[in-house]
Amino acid sequence: MVERRVILVLPAQDALIEPSMMRMTGGGRITNRVIGAPPRSDIDTSFTPIPLADAELIPGAGSLSPRAAQRFAVRATIDDDATMPSSTIGGVPVFSDPVIxxxxxxxxxxxxxxxxxxxxxxxxxxxxxxxxxxxxxxxxxxxxxxxxxxxxxxxxxxxxxxxxxxxxxxxxxxxxxxxxxxxxxxxxxxxxxxxxxxxxxxxxxxxxxxxxxxxxxxxxxxxxxxxxxxxxxxxxxxxxxxxxxxxxxxxxxxxxxxxxxxxxxxxxxxxxxxxxxxxxxxxxxxxxxxxxxxxxxxxxxxxxxxxxxxxxxxxxxxxxxxxxxxxxxxxxxxxxxxxxxxxxxxxxxxxxxxxxxxxxxxxxxxxxxxxxxxxxxxxxxxxxxxxxxxxxxxxxxxxxxxxxxxxxxxxxxxxxxxxxxxxxxxxxxxxxxxxx
Structure with missing residues (x-):
C-alpha cells in the first residue's frame, strides 16, 4: 500500500472553523474529530484548515471568513495502491500536493x-x-x-x-x-x-x-x-x-x-x-x-x-x-x-x-x-x-x-x-x- 500526500476539501464544521479562526494568534491545530474524512485518510492535524472562497466573491464578502465558509482545505495522507488516487474518496474531493x-x-x-x-x-x-x-x-x-x-x-x-x-x-x-x-x-x-x-x-x-x-x-x-x-x-x-x-x-x-x-x-x-x-x-x-x-x-x-x-x-x-x-x-x-x-x-x-x-x-x-x-x-x-x-x-x-x-x-x-x-x-x- 502506497501512502500519498494530498489536499482534501471538506465541508465546514466546528472542528475546522475553530482552528482556522486561531490562525493569527498562534493556534490553528485541529483538536476535535473531523466529520466526513474519507476512509484510508490521515489528516495532518498540525495544518491549519483553510477556508476556500467561491470564485465570484469580492473582498469583504462574508464567506471569505472561516465562520461563513462552506468548505475547507486540509492536508492529509491517504493509502493508495493505484497509480493515482480517485478524484474523490468517499465523496470528498482529492487534490494534488506536489513538490515545488x-x-x-x-x-x-x-x-x-x-x-x-x-x-x-x-x-x-x-x-x-x-x-x-x-x-x-x-x-x-x-x-x-x-x-x-x-x-x-x-x-x-x-x-x-x-x-x-x-x-x-x-x-x-x-x-x-x-x-x-x-x-x-x-x-x-x-x-x-x-x-x-x-x-x-x-x-x-x-x-x-x-x-x-x-x-x-x-x-x-x-x-x-x-x-x-x-x-x-x-x-x-x-x-x-x-x-x-x-x-x-x-x-x-x-x-x-x-x-x-x-x-x-x-x-x-x-x-x-x-x-x-x-x-x-x-x-x-x-x-x-x-x-x-x-x-x-x-x-x-x-x-x-x-x-x-x-x-x-x-x-x-x-x-x-x-x-x-x-x-x-x-x-x-x-x-x-x-x-x-x-x-x-x-x-x-x-x-x-x-x-x-x-x-x-x-x-x-x-x-x-x-x-x-x-x-x-x-x-x-x-x-x-x-x-x-x-x-x-x-x-x-x-x-x-x-x-x-x-x-x-x-x-x-x-x-x-x-x-x-x-x-x-x-x-x-x-x-x-x-x-x-
Whole structure:
C-alpha cells in the first residue's frame, strides 16, 4: 500500500472553523474529530484548515471568513495502491500536493552586468527623486527565508516585519542561512530599498526534509491563507502588499496526470489557484516567475520539455508572470516561453525583467542573481516602488498591470510575444504615466 500526500476539501464544521479562526494568534491545530474524512485518510492535524472562497466573491464578502465558509482545505495522507488516487474518496474531493522548487539557473552563461547596470536600466535614481522607494509598502518573499546579516554585509539595510510571517519549519524571520530567498530579498530592494520585507520561508518544508531547494504546495497554500488573514485585519502596518514568488513546477509529471480533476498545473479550481485569486481580490499585487524551461538553456528538471511549461499559479490570470532578460535586454536562454499551459492563461509571460547580474552574492562569491528567480523579485521591487505613492486603494492591481504593459519596452510591436510577453518593464515611464 502506497501512502500519498494530498489536499482534501471538506465541508465546514466546528472542528475546522475553530482552528482556522486561531490562525493569527498562534493556534490553528485541529483538536476535535473531523466529520466526513474519507476512509484510508490521515489528516495532518498540525495544518491549519483553510477556508476556500467561491470564485465570484469580492473582498469583504462574508464567506471569505472561516465562520461563513462552506468548505475547507486540509492536508492529509491517504493509502493508495493505484497509480493515482480517485478524484474523490468517499465523496470528498482529492487534490494534488506536489513538490515545488525555486527557479535559479546555473551554468548557462557568465554573469552579465552588475547591480549598478540594473539600477540604470530601471531608472532607480529617478524613481528615488520622485520619492518612489517602497516606503510604506510590504513585500512578501515566498522562498527559503531571508538572511538580514548577509544583506547588511552587501550594504543593504533591510526592514523586516517579524510579526507578519509564517514558516513550515520554524526559525526567526531574517535569520535564515543566506541562499535563494536572500537573493530574492536583495533583488526586490534594488528598486524599492525602503520597502518592508515579510519573510515566508515556504521552501523549507519539513515534508521535504528541510531542503533549501524544494517545498510542497500545501505549505504555499498555508502561507497565502496567512496573507489573506492579514488583509482581512482591520488595521495593517503597510499601505500596499506585493508578493513575489520565484518557484513552481519544472515538469507536469510532478503533478497528478492529465485529466485528473485534482491536478494543479492546469486547474483553476485547485485550492491553491483559488486562494491566489482570493488574495488578489484584496488588491494585492502578486508576481510569479515564468520558470527556467526556455529553449536555449532549459534546466535538466524540465526533462527536455520547453513548451507549455508555465504552469499552475505561474499562469494564473490574477498574477504578473515575469520572464528573464539580461542587462543588455536579451532573453535569457533559460527563461520559460509561452504560451501558458492549456487550461490556464494563454498569454503568459506578461512582462520581462532583468536577471543574471552580479548582485546579492547569496548563491556564492561571484555567482549571479540568476534564473527567472531573480527577474521576478526585481520586477516586484518596481511594483513596490510605484505603490509608494499609488497605493492599492487608488489603483487596482489589474490596472497597474495594464499600465506596466503599455509602458514596457516592446519585443513585438504588435503585442504579446512568447519570449518576453508584452515587453521589459519600465517603471519610470509607468510612474510618469500615473503622474507620480
Amino acid at each position: 522548487a525555486h527557479f535559479p539557473a546555473h551554468g548557462c552563461a557568465a554573469p552579465i552586468g552588475t547591480r549598478a547596470d540594473i539600477e540604470t536600466q530601471l531608472g532607480v535614481p529617478s524613481l528615488a527623486a520622485r520619492r518612489l522607494d517602497g516606503s510604506g509598502v510590504a513585500v512578501a518573499v515566498m522562498d527559503t527565508g531571508i538572511s538580514r546579516p548577509h544583506l547588511a554585509a552587501q550594504g543593504v539595510t533591510a526592514a523586516i516585519d517579524p510579526t507578519l510571517t509564517w514558516s513550515p519549519a520554524g526559525g526567526a524571520p531574517g535569520c535564515y542561512a543566506p541562499d535563494h530567498g536572500t537573493m530574492c530579498a536583495y533583488d526586490a530592494l534594488i528598486a524599492a530599498p525602503r520597502a518592508t520585507l515579510l519573510d515566508y520561508p515556504i521552501l523549507l518544508s519539513t515534508s521535504q526534509g528541510g531542503s533549501p531547494a524544494a517545498g510542497v504546495l500545501s505549505d504555499a497554500l498555508q502561507a497565502y491563507a496567512h496573507l489573506v488573514a492579514v488583509m482581512q485585519a482591520p488595521k495593517r502596518p503597510f499601505t500596499s502588499l506585493v508578493v513575489t514568488n520565484s518557484w513552481g513546477l519544472y515538469h507536469a509529471s510532478w503533478d497528478f496526470p492529465a485529466g485528473h480533476s485534482g491536478r494543479y498545473v492546469d486547474n483553476p479550481n485547485h485550492p491553491f489557484n483559488i486562494i491566489v485569486g482570493t488574495l488578489s481580490r484584496y488588491r494585492v499585487d502578486i508576481l510569479f516567475a515564468a520558470g527556467n524551461c526556455g529553449s536555449g538553456c532549459p534546466d535538466p528538471r524540465c526533462q527536455g520539455v520547453v513548451n507549455h511549461t508555465i504552469m499552475g499559479a505561474n499562469a494564473h490570470p490574477d498574477v504578473i508572470t515575469v520572464a528573464g532578460v539580461t542587462a543588455k535586454g536579451r532573453r535569457a536562454g533559460f527563461s520559460s516561453q509561452g504560451p501558458g499551459i492549456p487550461g490556464m492563461v494563454y498569454a503568459k509571460p506578461d512582462l520581462a525583467c532583468f536577471t543574471h547580474y552580479l548582485g546579492s552574492r547569496a548563491l556564492g562569491p561571484g555567482e549571479p542573481d540568476t534564473g527567472t528567480s531573480a527577474a521576478c523579485p526585481t520586477a516586484a521591487g518596481c511594483v513596490a516602488a510605484i505603490r509608494t505613492r499609488m497605493p492599492q486603494t487608488s489603483l487596482a492591481p489589474r490596472d497597474l498591470t495594464a499600465a506596466l504593459v503599455a509602458d514596457a519596452r516592446k519585443h513585438n510591436p504588435s503585442g504579446w510575444h512568447r519570449d518576453l510577453g508584452y515587453g521589459i518593464v519600465r517603471p519610470l515611464r509607468t510612474a510618469a504615466r500615473l503622474g507620480l
